Amino acid sequence: MTSISSNNQSTNFTLQESVNVWRSRGGRQSCRTSAAFAFKSSFFGKKPLLLSVNKTRPGRALGPTGYSRLNPITASSRCHTFDVIIIGAGIIGLTIARQLLVGSDLSVAVVDKAVPCSGATGAGQGYIWMVHRTPGSEIWDLALRSNKLWKMLADSLRDQGLDPLQVIGWKQTGSLLIGRTPEELVMLKERVKQLCEAGLRAEYLSSSDLLQAEPELMVGEDSRAAFLPYDSQLDAMLAVAYIEKGNRHFASKGRYAEFYHDPVTCLLRSNSTGEVEAVQTSKNTLYSKKAIVVAAGCWSGSLMHDLLRETEIVLDIPVKPRKGHLLVLENFNSLKLNHASMEAGYVGHHDLTLHPGQVDHGQILSISMTATTDAIGNLVLGSSRQFAGFNTEVEQTIIDRIWKRAAEFYPKLRDLCLADFISNRKVRIGLRPYMPDGKPVIGPVPGLSKVFLATGHEGLGLSLALGTAELVADMVLTNPLKVDSAPFAVQGRCC
Secondary structure: OEEEEOOOOOOOHHHHHHHHHHHHOOOOOOOOOOEEEOOEEEOOEEEOOOEEEOOOOOOOOOOOOOEEOOOOOOOOOEEEEEEEEEEOOOHHHHHHHHHHHHHOOOOEEEEOOOOOOOOOHHHOOOEEOOOOOOOOOOOHHHHHHHHHHHHHHHHHHHHOOOOHHHHHOOEOOOEEEEEOOHHHHHHHHHHHHHHHHOOOOOEEEOHHHHHHHOOOOOOOOOOEEEEEOOOEEOOHHHHHHHHHHHHHOOHHHOOEEEEOOOOEEEEEEEOOOOOEEEEEEOOEEEEEEEEEEEOOHHHHHHHHHHHOOOOOOOOOOOOEEEEEEEEEEOOOOOOOOOOEEEEOHHHHHOOOOOOOOOEEOOEEEEEEEEEEEOOOOOEEEEEEEEOEOEOOOOOHHHHHHHHHHHHHHOHHHHHOOHHHHHHHEEEEEEEEEEOOOOOOEEEEEOOEEEEEEEEOOHHHHHHHHHHHHHHHHHHHHOOOOOOOOHHHOOOOOOO
């Protein structure tokens, strides 16, 4: 996924600067050094810990000759050893790293062909919502657990005297799922009932209640909404920067390193055991003592296919890119929103449904209204869904349709010309990692005991990140699982 602005200014600039500063200070270290330290950070504060990390002595050769590999390791290759290697520096990969760092004594490396937030994470709207989740569905427990962990993180920041809005862009906006048709109203009423029975506070708003809650909204006699007052949102860039900063506390201790702009080229397997022992990148050889986690978003399927091309393992991960556009209007004061909102049709458009008139050059395209105000007051409008391969070009016709659809719900926009905001608008383009059955793939790869997958979250990467990270870490550490992992298993879905 790529973030694109109208003035061609990269939205990853601040993160890239921090990466460069960190590296200039010696942040990326070979794991051949020894380190002892007495401090440990966590998602929810800090606590003392005394532990020692013993690494291979300088000068000792890493990587015995007994490994099969697709690409030769040249004499100039740099070798490093970690307990866990994570491929992918999006919100999923970085939170998995964080969970392992704070929940164990393991060392972790994150490798990515680009930098954090250069994929789906950086282009998201930031919803941490339950209003469009269905109690009892296979994804429900993971969504509920992850939602709880995000709220715990926000509470922990407050306990430390920090403002969650400033640190991670956390806002308790409340969520409105808006319906207008008889079918949508039936669905909303049933959803509110289910959410209440599941223990969440949810309300079914009449047209008058809806208008009172959101005065700028076009509310007809048949308009209704499901309202969850405690639903929240965050800023993906801020959240990733916070998590990455926390991870880097472990870098000087010999337990964490980042290898960015360093694409993975192959996996190295032991000739004696057949186990995957290392990840070969364009610049480094990263040996793993315990686990390799592939969290590369919509690139995970093609990446695993390439990595396993010359093996006997059959693995077909049907994850594919699902392109999305978001329109961001900076310093937009013409519309005031009290809550984040979404039309009920968004839930249906999450599924592969072909609607008449929504096919463009053979692509399945849907436009659904979503609207919110971000942490710094920008209006964020969405959203689109389409299958266009790995194309990340801005399509103005889709931006126009997003604006037009939003205006159907917020009449003030009808009197405004989008072209007048060209100087203070940005367009986010993202490739969501879509799975046909609507569930992420989380778990070990059969036949590769040390390799785990964490991908296919589609538009739920941010909201499911902490729950996914906890689940993967518990799998790696063989801890009891907090949620049932069976719905997300690789077996039976990818092999």
